[in-house]
Amino acid sequence: MIPGPATTFDAPEASVLNVNEPMLRCESLTQTYLSGGRELTVLKNITFALEAGGFIAIVGPSGSGKSTLLGLLAGLDRPRAGRVVLDGRDLGTLSEDERARLRAEKVGFVFQSFHLIPTLTARENIQVPLELRGEEAAARARADELLARVGLEGRGHHYPAQLSGGEQQRVALARAFSHRPAVLFADEPTGNLDAATGATVIGLMSELNRELGTTLVLVTHDPDLAARARRIIRLADGAVVHDSAAA
Amino acid sequence: MPFVLAMAWRESRASLRRMALLVASIAVGVAALVAISSFTDSLQESVREQARALLGADLALGSASRFSPRAEEELKKVVGEARGTDVSRLVRFGAMAYVPRTTGARLVQVTAVEGGYPFYGRIETRPPGGWERLGEAGGVLVDPALVSALDANVGDALALGEARLAIRGVVTSMPGDVAVRSALGPRVFMSARDLDATGLLTFGSRARYEAYLKIPAAEDPLRLALRHRPALAAERVSLRTVSEDEESLNETLGRLGRYLGLVALIAVLLGGLGVASAVHVFIKRKIETVAVLRCLGATGGTVLAVYLVQAAALGLLGSALGVAIGLGVQAALPMVMAGLLPVEVRFAPSWPAAAAGLGVGLWVAAAFALLPLLSVRHVSPLVVLRRPYETDGPKRRDPVRILAGALLAASVVMLAVLEAPSRASGVGFALGIGGALLALWAAAVALSLALRRFFPSRWPYLWRQGVANLYRPANQTVMVVLALGFGAFLLDTLFLVQHNLLRDLRVDAGADRPNLVLFDIQPDQRAGVEAELRKAGLPVREPVPIVPMRILSLKGQSAGAFLAAGTVPRRAPGERRTPRAGPNPWTLRREYRSTYRGALTSSEKTIAGGEWPPPGWPASGGPAPVSIEKELATELGVHVGDDVVWDVQGRIVPSRVAHLREVSWARFEPNFFVVFPPGPLEGAPQSFVTLSRADDPQVRARVQRRIVESFPNVTTIDLAQVQQALDRIVSKVALAIRFMALFSLATGAVVLVGAVATSRYQRLREAVLLKTLGATRGQILRIALAEYVALGLLASATALLLATGAAWGLVRYFFESRFSLPAAQLSATVLAIVALTVLVGLWTSAEVARKPPLEVLRAE
Known part of the structure; x- marks a missing residue:
């Protein structure tokens, strides 16, 4: 296991004015949901920070709260308590739409079930993030470049349904990196792929990550995949049971 | 963007x-x-x-009687002012016609033409050129309908009154011709020169006199019209111009x-x-x-x-x-x-x-x-x-x-x-739509609640499952009820209003009601006509006298002055008509055909004034009391106690309104606007009308023919024929209306399919799960059947209820008529709508039932 670098800030008192402000920081994150009228605590008091360019794997059995944590870190939902600071912005102070704009600027996603928009071609899927920022002209060039980069040149006009799982995930990768995000969230990116295809996708993801210096947050329960991260946080029952950086 | x-x-x-x-x-x-x-x-x-x-x-001048000398003078003035004006005169009247060679007789609408009418537009005839020869006396042009009705040929003689005129051809088209107009009586065009020979324009017969003017291009017809209209109106002559007509x-x-x-x-x-x-x-x-x-x-x-x-x-x-x-x-x-x-x-x-x-x-x-x-x-x-976990739903x-x-x-x-x-009717319309939708929505919600509360838990499983679909999550109850119910509401309303309005056009032809009417019987013909009827074995009723008269003055003001004044405030283009003060002009212009009798008939009801005739009169002295029909009284603006002076064939007869009646016009009785008591009119020139009945149409035709042969001026009407003609007109109008309603029905069907589709994916999952658990296709379809029968019934019953309310309001207050519900036809509509719902529903479900479970589960 690769030890965490010395610049890791995991103390809650780290100042926002610090020049070494981490890319992603969460403090005392707690999340509950209503289920059948009863309150269900899915995350309890999670605190950690991740420096820019870092690579963290969040692991744990299913139901341990991995996806919920990912959703909160990416601003897809609001926590019951605690806060998330992404690139210096406190997500709790932002409205739903402001968080969306922040995602359009800084965040990329790769999902277990790809989540390509079925009515758009591969190329159009890749173009969406840049187009959302109003950079239509750049979007086309970037899509060409990324299609080539993920080995799908000439397949840009295909719809997701016409692509294999691995191909779809490569398109999803291209989409995730198209706007050069500061943070990439990956939720079980190989979960729906066979081993060989999964390895290709992970290889691509690592390369792109290195090239762009993206901060990477990976949710997985695959130990081999997690082992590639520089730091591992293990969750169980909604709480951190192990943090390799703290170890 | x-x-x-x-x-x-x-x-x-x-x-x-x-x-x-x-x-x-x-x-x-x-x-x-x-x-x-x-x-x-x-x-x-x-x-x-x-x-x-x-x-x-x-320009066209028209009057319900021969132009008075003053009206003729005014017409001369118009012609004098616009030099080079061409005048053509028409007389229109109803009469009996027959072809001596064949059987039967027919009531026709005669137009006697003198001069170059029409100055614009062409009247086409077969053989061609017939209209140009109309001026030559001795011949007529007729509607094709008359030729077939009388089994006549071109060249046959047509008996019209005392005259025998050759049928020279048929009129195939004429401008402004509304075809249904001739349904009540085919038209006959003749030369005015033969008018006297027919001997038809005798006392008491109704005719319309018209003069058509072609003005030289340099003159402005509208200016002429405005200048001469008041004087002509005072003489009960109306004046029409092209631009105003248009x-x-x-x-x-x-x-x-x-x-x-x-x-x-x-x-x-x-x-x-x-x-x-x-x-x-x-x-x-x-x-x-x-x-x-x-x-x-x-x-x-x-x-x-x-x-x-x-x-x-x-x-x-x-x-x-x-x-x-x-x-x-x-x-x-x-x-x-x-x-x-x-x-x-x-x-x-x-x-x-x-x-x-x-x-x-x-x-x-x-x-x-x-x-x-x-x-x-x-x-x-x-x-x-x-x-997602359970969410709070939309805020x-x-x-x-x-x-x-x-x-x-x-x-x-x-x-x-x-x-x-108008703006008011627009807002009312929108409110009506809103109200109907609200009521349908409320009905749908109430059904869901009621079902949940009083669920028929003893019903067989398939029915329970289907009915439960109406209130379970993602149900389609509200959407289907709204879409379907609204379409049905509209159709039901149209149908009900139509039914109620058309019912009034239905002459009451019960087994003992008269179906043959004879009018324009001159006093010296009474005995002869009665004898003819008796000979044919037909019942004879006491003839009712008819005295033509016009209003000379109303509450002390001359009718001519009212009429002349009425023409002055012509509205400027685009401006709304100002509320009319005083009586409606038609009530003063018209010729009244009044009667006198000492009792009300079965189709009349007293509204005001007590007994008819007033028991004190004539002992009490004063002007003759009259009974006036209530709608006419409103139009005239008279009440009990007001004075009306009549011009009865040149004799002045003062009267005082003593009684108001409601008349059921649909009852086929000799009904009258104005009734005098026996006495004052008995010496006046009068004609008679009488009613009879024959069940066999051939007997009626024979009697009509016999009467017209012996008494050419007496008009006989076969009510069955009138009814047929009315029915033809009505079905034409109804067709046009239904055509429009069809659009709403088509949209309703589209919306219904859409509404059923809203819950289709939910149903697809359920059906697949049921199939996985062992349900057969038939069982799945029966569940759907239960659901759609319930939906269709609710939607169409609610719609019917709403439509009954709406139609009742429209018929009662807008058309001011009686409201009745045709139960049998309505139940048929309800069933048809339920059937439509079930059909669409099953059609959508059939696909669900057909698909193998695995395919659908995979697609999920």
């Missing part, structure tokens, strides 16, 4: 097939709207083009077009419901895409815009399709309306109407799509990570939602006001 457009375009490429329902919903409504308004525009354009031919002259005809047609437009608007609004339900389904399937877009950083507003643009674009497509269909239908409308229109309508697409249809379609699509679309703003990006007090609702309501009111003949 560019992203929104690009995204909307890319998305709709794939959804076009799915959104076919949205396109169809809008297309049908817009088609109706465009067909009607474009047709109205062409109609008005045709009226403009053919207005002169419609009147046949520049204006009032166009106004009438415009109003008619707008009423039909309202029917079309209902189809458009139904289409709006279809849009809403199509969008609702569409959005449900787009939740994942929306969530991904949100994840990638799209704001709620951006996503909303993407789908709103799509809905609007599809709405535009539907509108364009609707415009095309509408113009196609417009081309077919003249066939449907054949015989009802006074002008020949050329097919000319009206581009303003098409543009308006396009705009309305687009607006309705956007306004109705907005409400269901608003929920995309609340789709959580979290959906991409896992199925109840979302101000944007309230705003969208208000916008929708305002749009409906605005469209109704734009389309309706």
